[in-house]
Amino acid sequence: MLDHSERERLTNLLKDFMGAKRHDHSVKVATACVRLAQLHAPQLEDQAEIAGLLHDNAKKMPVPDQLAIARERGLPVSPEEENSPELLHGKVGALLLKRRFGIDDPEVEQAVCDHVTGRPGMGLLSKLLYVADYTSADRSFPGVEEVREISRQDLDAAVFAVASGKLRSIIERGLMIESNTVALYNEYREHARRLLREERIDG
Ligand SMILES: [Fe+2]
Numbered sequence: 001m002l003d004h005s006e007r008e009r010l011t012n013l014l015k016d017f018m019g020a021k022r023h024d025h026s027v028k029v030a031t032a033c034v035r036l037a038q039l040h041a042p043q044l045e046d047q048a049e050i051a052g053l054l055h056d057n058a059k060k061m062p063v064p065d066q067l068a069i070a071r072e073r074g075l076p077v078s079p080e081e082e083n084s085p086e087l088l089h090g091k092v093g094a095l096l097l098k099r100r101f102g103i104d105d106p107e108v109e110q111a112v113c114d115h116v117t118g119r120p121g122m123g124l125l126s127k128l129l130y131v132a133d134y135t136s137a138d139r140s141f142p143g144v145e146e147v148r149e150i151s152r153q154d155l156d157a158a159v160f161a162v163a164s165g166k167l168r169s170i171i172e173r174g175l176m177i178e179s180n181t182v183a184l185y186n187e188y189r190e191h192a193r194r195l196l197r198e199e200r201i202d203g
C-alpha cells in the first residue's frame with residue numbers, strides 16, 4: 001500500500017479534475033486494484049493503487065480538448081475513437097499523469113492507457129486495472145458478482161469475462177466496436193474455455 005501522505009496527495013489532487021461521484025469511483029477502483037494485486041501480483045501493489053486512483057483523470061475533460069492533446073502529442077486516433085471520443089480518456093489520461101500528478105512510471109501510464117478498451121498482449125498491471133475498473137464496489141450491473149468471483153480465482157479468465165461483458169454491452173447499445181477489444185477477446189478465448197471445461201472456475 002502507498003504511504004499515507006502519498007495517497008492523500010493523489011486523492012486530493014484528483015479532486016481538481018472530477019466531481020464527487022467519479023472521485024468515489026476512482027478510490028473504489030484503487031481498492032479493487034490493490035486487492036487483485038495482493039492475490040495475483042503482490043509486487044505491483046503500489047502501482048496498482050496509483051493506476052486505480054488516476055485512471056479516469058481525463059474523463060471529465062471536454063472531448064475537443066482530448067482530441068487536441070492526442071493530436072498535439074502525435075497519438076494515433078482510430079476511426080472508432082473518432083466515432084466514440086469517450087474512448088480516448090484512457091490514452092489522454094496516461095499522457096497527463098506526469099504534468100498533473102508528477103507520476104512518471106511507464107507501467108502505470110500503460111495501464112491507464114489500456115483501461116478503456118483493453119489490448120492484446122497487456123501486461124499484469126494493465127490486466128489488474130482493466131478488471132478492477134469493471135468490478136469495483138460501485139459497480140452493480142447484473143453478473144458483476146460472477147466476474148468478481150472469477151477475478152479472485154484467475155486473472156486471465158477475468159480479463160476474458162470483462163472483454164465479453166463490454167462487447168455484449170457495446171452490441172446491445174449499437175455502438176461501434178473498438179478493434180483492440182475484439183483482439184483481446186480472441187486472445188483469451190481459448191484460455192477461458194479450457195478453464196471452464198476443466199471446471200477449475202465457476203463460470
Ligand atoms: Fe475510464
Ligand SMILES: [Fe+2]
Pocket residue numbers: 025029055056133
Ligand atoms: Fe473508471
